[in-house]
Amino acid sequence: MSRASITIDRDFTVGPVPRRIFGNFVEHMGRCVYTGIYEPGHPEADENGYRRDVLDLVKELGVSVVRYPGGNFVSGYNWEDGIGPVESRPRRLDGAWHTVETNAFGLHEFAGWAKKANVEIMEAINLGTRGVDAARELVEYANHPGGTYLSDLRKKNGSADPFGIKLWCLGNEMDGPWQIGHKTAEEYGRLAQEAGKAMRLVDPSIELVASGSSNRGMPTFGSWEQTVLGHTYDVVDYVSLHAYYEEKDGDVASFLASGVDMDLFIDGVISTADAIRASGKHSKYLNLSFDEWNVWYQTAREGDDLPEAIEARGEWHVHPRIIEDEYNVTDAVVVGTLLNSLLRHGDRVSIANQAQLVNVIAPIRSEENGSAWRQSIFWPFARMSELARGEILRLATTSDRFDTAKYGDADLVDASATWDEERGRVALFLANRGLDEAADVAVALRGFDTGRVTRAEVLQIPEGTDRFTTNDEQHQDRVGLIPLNDVTVEAGALHVTLPALSWAVVEIEVTKA
Ligand code: AHR
Numbered sequence: 001m002s003r004a005s006i007t008i009d010r011d012f013t014v015g016p017v018p019r020r021i022f023g024n025f026v027e028h029m030g031r032c033v034y035t036g037i038y039e040p041g042h043p044e045a046d047e048n049g050y051r052r053d054v055l056d057l058v059k060e061l062g063v064s065v066v067r068y069p070g071g072n073f074v075s076g077y078n079w080e081d082g083i084g085p086v087e088s089r090p091r092r093l094d095g096a097w098h099t100v101e102t103n104a105f106g107l108h109e110f111a112g113w114a115k116k117a118n119v120e121i122m123e124a125i126n127l128g129t130r131g132v133d134a135a136r137e138l139v140e141y142a143n144h145p146g147g148t149y150l151s152d153l154r155k156k157n158g159s160a161d162p163f164g165i166k167l168w169c170l171g172n173e174m175d176g177p178w179q180i181g182h183k184t185a186e187e188y189g190r191l192a193q194e195a196g197k198a199m200r201l202v203d204p205s206i207e208l209v210a211s212g213s214s215n216r217g218m219p220t221f222g223s224w225e226q227t228v229l230g231h232t233y234d235v236v237d238y239v240s241l242h243a244y245y246e247e248k249d250g251d252v253a254s255f256l257a258s259g260v261d262m263d264l265f266i267d268g269v270i271s272t273a274d275a276i277r278a279s280g281k282h283s284k285y286l287n288l289s290f291d292e293w294n295v296w297y298q299t300a301r302e303g304d305d306l307p308e309a310i311e312a313r314g315e316w317h318v319h320p321r322i323i324e325d326e327y328n329v330t331d332a333v334v335v336g337t338l339l340n341s342l343l344r345h346g347d348r349v350s351i352a353n354q355a356q357l358v359n360v361i362a363p364i365r366s367e368e369n370g371s372a373w374r375q376s377i378f379w380p381f382a383r384m385s386e387l388a389r390g391e392i393l394r395l396a397t398t399s400d401r402f403d404t405a406k407y408g409d410a411d412l413v414d415a416s417a418t419w420d421e422e423r424g425r426v427a428l429f430l431a432n433r434g435l436d437e438a439a440d441v442a443v444a445l446r447g448f449d450t451g452r453v454t455r456a457e458v459l460q461i462p463e464g465t466d467r468f469t470t471n472d473e474q475h476q477d478r479v480g481l482i483p484l485n486d487v488t489v490e491a492g493a494l495h496v497t498l499p500a501l502s503w504a505v506v507e508i509e510v511t512k513a
Contacts, residue, residue, distance in 0.1 A: 001437060001438050001439065001440050001497075002399070002400040002412045002413070002432075002434050002437050002438075002439045002440070003399070003400055003439070003440050003441075003442075004397065004398065004399035004400065004411070004412065004413035004415075004439055004440070004441045004442075005397070005398050005399075005441070005442045005443075005444070006395050006396070006397045006415055006417075006428075006441065006442070006443045006444070007395070007396040007443075007444045007446065008393050008395060008417055008426070008443065008444065008445050008446065008448075009393075009394075009446040009447055010419065010445075010446065010447030010448055010512065010513075011447060012393065012394040013391040013392060013393055013394060013419070014344065014345075014346055014347045014391070014392035014393070014394050015346055015347040015391070015392060016346075016390070016391055016392070017343070017346060017388050017389060017390060017391070017392055017418055018346050018349070018350045018351070019064045020064055020065050020120070020350055020351040020352070021064075021290075021342050021343065021346065021349060021350070021351065021352040022062055022063060022064045022065075022352075022381070022384070022385040022388075023063065023064055023065040023066065023067065023122065023291070023351055023352055023353035023354070024058075024061070024063045024065075024066050024067075024119075024353055024354050024355070024356070024357045025066065025067040025068075025071070025291070025292060025353045025354065025355040025356045025357060026066050026067070026068045026069070026110070026356060026357050026358075027068070027069060027070045027071030027072075027073050027074075027355075027356055027360065028069050028070060028071070028073045028077070028094065028101055028105075029070070029071055029072075029073055029096075029097050029099075029322070029356070029360050030097070030099075030319060030320060030321060030322040030323060030324065030359060030360040031319050031320075031321060031322075031324070031358070031359040031360065031366075031368075032356050032357060032358050032359055032360040032362070033105050033319070034102075034104075034105065034318070034319035035319060035359070035366065035367075035368040036051075036054065036357070036358035036359045036360075036362075036364075036366055037050060037051060037054055037055075037058075037113055037357070037358055038050060038051065038105050038109065038113070039051050039366075039368065039369075042368075042369060043369075044372075046116075048109070048112055048113075049109075050112070050113050050116060051366065051372065053366070053371065053372040054358055054364060054366055054372045055113075055116055055117055057364045057372055057373075057374060057378075058117045058119075058357065058358075058364065059117065059118065060382060061363060061364065061378060061381055061382050061385065062381070062382055062385030062386050063117065063119050063357070063385070064119060064120060064385070065119055065120040065121070065122050065167065065351065065353070066114060066117070066119045066120070066121065066122065066353070066357065067122040067123075067124060067169065067291055067292075067353045068110050068121060068122065068123060068124065069082075069110070069123075069124065070096070070124060070172055071096070071124070071172055071292075071355075071356075072096035072097070072172060072173065072178065072179060072180070073094055073096045073097060073101075074124045074125070074126050074128070074171070074172050075096065075126055075127070075128025075129065075171065075172055075174075075179050075180040075181050076094060076095050076096055076126070076128060076129050076180040076181075077094075077101075077126050078092075078126070078130070078134075079106075079107060079125075079126070079134065079138050079141075081101075081103045081106070082103050082105065082106020082107055082108075082109075083106055083107055083108060083141075083153075083154075083157050084157055086103075086104055089102070089103035089104065089106070090103060091103065093316065095180055096180060097307050097322065098307055098310050098311040098315075098316065099310075099316065099317055099318065099319065099320060100316050100317065100318045102318060107123075107141075107142065107163070108157060108158060108159055111159065111163045120166070120167065121163065121165045121167070122165075122167040122168075122169065122209075122291070122351070122353070123138070123142070123165050123167070123168050123169070124168070124169035124171070124172055125138060125168060125169065125170060125171065125195065125199075126171070126181075127170060127171030127172075127174060127181070127183075127188070127191055127192065127195060127211075128171065128172075128174070128179055128180040128181025128182070129180060129181045131191060131194075131195060132191075132194050132195045132198045133198075135170075135195040135198065135199050136195075136198040136199050136201070136202050137150055139165075139168070139199045139202040139203050139206065140202045140203075141153065141154050142154070142162065142163045142164075142165050143162045143163065143164060143165060143202070143203045143206070144162060144202065144203070145162055165206070166205065166206055166207055167206075167207050167209070167351070168199060168206055168207070168208050168209065169209045169211065169240065169289075169291065170192040170195055170196055170208055170209060170210055170211055170232075170236065171188070171191075171192065171211045172211060173211060173214040173242060174188040174192075174211045175188075175211070175212075175213055175214055175218055175220050175224045176214045176218075185220065185223065185224045185226075185227035185228050186227055188211065188228060189227050189228040189229075189230065189231030189232060190231055192210055192211065192228065192231070192232050192235075192236070193231045193232045193235050196208045196210075196232060196235040196236055197235055200235070207237045207238070208235060208236040208237055208238070209236065209237070209238040209239070209240050209289045209291065209351070210228055210229065210232045210236040210238070210239045210240065211228070211240050212224065212225055212228070212239040212240045212241050212242075212269060213225065213241065213242070213269075214242050215242060215243050215244070215265075216243065216261060216264065216265040216268065221268070222268065222272060225239060225269060225272040225273065225276075226272055226275070226276065229272070229273060229276040229286065230276060230280070233276050233277070233280055233282055233286065234282070236286070237286070237287065238286065238287050238288060238289040238350060238351060239269060239273060239286055239288060239289065240288075240289045240290070240291045240292075241265055241266065241269055241288060241289070241290045241291075241293075242290075242291065242292035242293065242355075243261065243262060243265060243290075243292075243293050244292070244293070244294055244295070244296035244298065244355075244361075245258035245261070245294075245295055245296070245334060245338070246295060246296055246297045246298060246299065247297075247330065248299060251404075251405055251406070252330065252435065253402060253403065253404040253405065254404045254405050254406035254407060255330070255334060256330070256333065256334060256337075256402075256404075256410075256433040256435075257402075257404045257406070257407045257410040257433070258295075258334050258337065258338060259334070259337035259338055259340060259341045259414055260404075260407040260410050261406075261407065262290075262293070262338055262341040262342070263341050263344075263345075266288060266290070266341065266345045266348070266349060269288055270288065270345075270348050273285075273286040273288075285348075287348050287349070287350040287351075288345075288348050288349045288350065288351075289349075289350065289351040289352070289353075290342060290349055290351070290352040290353070291351060291352065291353040292353060292355040293338060293342075293352060293353070293354060293355065294335070294338075294354050294355050294356075294361050294377075295325070295327065295331045295334055295335060295361070295377065296323065296325060296355075296361045297323075297325050305320065305321060305322055306322065306323070307322050307323070310322070321359075322360065323360055323361055324359050324360065324361075324362075324365070325361050325362075326375065326470040326471075326472060327363075327375040327376045327377045327470060328376060328467060328468045328469055328470045328479070329376055329459065329460065329461050329462075329467050329468075329469055329479055329501060330467045330468070330501065331376060331377055332376035332377050332379060332380060332459050332479065332503055333431050333432075333433065333459075333501055333502065333503050335354075335377040335380050335381065335503075336380035336384075336414075336429065336431045336459075336503035337414045337431045337433070339380055339381065339384050339416070339429065340414050340415060340416040340429055340431065343384070343388060343392055343416040343418070343429070344392070344395075344416050346392045347392075354381060358372075362375065363375050363377050363378040363381055363382075364378065365471075365472075365473075367473055370473060371473060371476070373471060373472075373473065373476035373477075374471065374476070374477075374480070375470070375471055375479075376459065376470060376471060376479040376480075379459050379480060379481050379503070380429070380459070380503050383429075383457065383481070383505045384429055384505070387418070387425075387427040387455065387505060387507055388416075388418045388427060388429070389418060389420040389422075389423065389425075389427075390418055390419050390420035390421055390422065390423075390425075391418060391419045391420075391421070392416070392417075392418055393417040393418060393419055393426070395415055395416065395417055397411065397413070397415055399411035399412050399413040399414075399439075400412050400413075400439075402433065402434070410433070411433075412432065412433050412434045412437075412439060413430060413431070413432055413433070413439050413441055413498070414430070414431040414433065415428060415429065415430050415431070415441075416428075416429045417429065419510070421512075424451075424509055424510055424511055425454065425507050425508065425509060425510065426445065426448065426507070426508055426510045427455075427505065427506070427507045428443065428494070428496075428505070428506045428507075429503075429504075429505055430496065430498055430503070430504045430505075430506065431498075431502070431503045431504075432498035432499065432500065432501065432502045432503075432504075433501070434500050434501065435467070435500060435501050436500050437500055438497055438498060438499050438500055439497070439498040440495075440496075440497055441495070441496045441497070441498060442493065442494075442495055443493065443494040443495070443496070444492065444493055445492045445493070445494060445510065446492070446513075447512065447513050448492060448510040448511070448512065448513055449492070449510065449511045449512070449513045450489050450490070450491070450492055450493075450494070450508055450509070450510055451489075451508065451509030451510065451511070452489070452508065452509050453487050453489055453506065453507070453508050454507045454508060454509055455505060455506065455507035456483065456484040456485075456487045456496075456504070456505070456506045456507075457481040457482065457483060457484055457504065457505050458481065458482060458483075458484040458498070458499060458502050458503070458504040459479065459480065459481055459482075459502060459503045459504070460482070460499040460500075460501065460502040461499075461500075461501060461502075462478055462479060465478070467501055481505075484496070484504050484506065486498075487506055489508055492513070494506065494508065
């Protein structure tokens with residue numbers, strides 16, 4: 001059994017939980033939109049074609065904000081193709097995913113869905129093939145109350161009220177050579193500065209996200225942020241980060257320590273942003289938008305169809321089945337640690353979007369004309385979104401460690417915690433990265449009088465299976481949360497035994513001591 005000890009002090013807090021870190025992402029990619037959130041004719045579809053079964057799961061997941069419409073897709077997208085009578089909308093080739101986009105779903109449909117799902121919209125603009133003009137026109141169409149050509153066109157298209165979109169991404173992964181309209185940092189920095197300026201002239205209340213590095217391994221990571229923020233610091237409110245992790249070449253130890261990479265990535269971007277703040281003599285701090293993150297098996301698994309393979313065969317499909325990763329127990333543990341990293345950095349990470357919401361590397365799966373179900377990674381997100389309320393607590397954690405090829409040694413037990421004074425609850429989110437060993441975790445809660453345990457659940461390898469176990473349409477609840485029995489609390493001390501390779505939540509009643 002490995003050991004870890006965590007000390008919590010009521011007075012040592014990071015800041016309030018930013019609700020926008022429980023964001024997600026809907027891209028026009030594969031079956032995320034079509035047969036994901038939207039499938040007219042499905043037995044569960046409402047009068048607008050939104051799948052009610054999927055909507056229910058989105059609400060249960062506890063998503064706060066949804067980024068739309070891409071992703072790589074947005075860098076070749078004309079937003080005007082997705083408005084007006086559906087029958088007159090053009091079918092177009094989408095070069096990013098080598099598919100045919102019907103445009104049956106566009107801004108109005110997404111805004112209607114977002115209202116039903118009770119999520120905030122985070123809209124991305126195309127800075128790949130388009131620029132300043134299309135960006136400011138989209139803001140006018142979406143947010144201006146009326147009395148101009150574009151705002152009246154929105155009304156004519158069925159939305160009398162403006163959509164009131166506050167959050168805007170200035171392009172997507174513009175540092176990536178794979179991006180349609182890929183740019184150098186200099187080219188992108190100037191374009192983003194001018195697009196942002198023009199968008200703010202239309203609606204000064206919007207919040208803007210500059211496109212940062214696509215991952216920490218990019219050769220331009222660091223210098224990209226430096227140049228881009230050099231141009232945009234005054235105009236934007238956030239800089240973006242993207243990261244995907246996978247178990248590769250049998251190196252499960254490094255995969256389990258993916259949160260270490262996320263910590264380093266976040267700390268690096270904060271340092272660069274703060275250096276620009278100092279050298280540019282700016283007073284405001286720039287915060288971070290981790291607007292794409294997840295586990296993604298970019299190396300094909302058996303039976304997968306990768307976008308590159310479809311492209312190589314020269315095929316063009318309408319919403320093909322691509323990158324529908326099935327997530328196992330190990331993936332859920334990693335997702336729990338990535339959420340811990342985001343939460344621990346909640347004073348600077350203001351927004352985060354797991355990518356993507358349905359079918360495409362997603363916590364929710366659905367079948368055309370069939371059912372919808374939760375993947376293993378659904379659970380850490382759902383419970384943290386539900387219970388991480390109030391203040392983020394600054395933890396002092398010491399844990400036995402394990403070796404990894406990529407990140408040196410890392411803690412076996414990874415944790416984050418929040419204190420909701422209003423409800424009188426401390427919630428702890430714990431991961432045991434030990435593949436074979438249970439972990440004994442002792443938590444000292446200073447400054448609190450502790451009461452009963454109000455929630456204790458664990459996600460672990462289901463009995464009789466292995467760490468690769470997943471859910472699927474036939475086994476929708478195979479991997480899920482079960483009661484965690486090994487929890488005791490007395491006189492300010494909590495004691496938890498975590499099974500090998502597990503993610504757990506423990507919530508207890510507290511009052512100020
Ligand atoms: O989420 C899938 C893709 O990953 C997005 O389109 C892109 O931004 C990223 O590379």
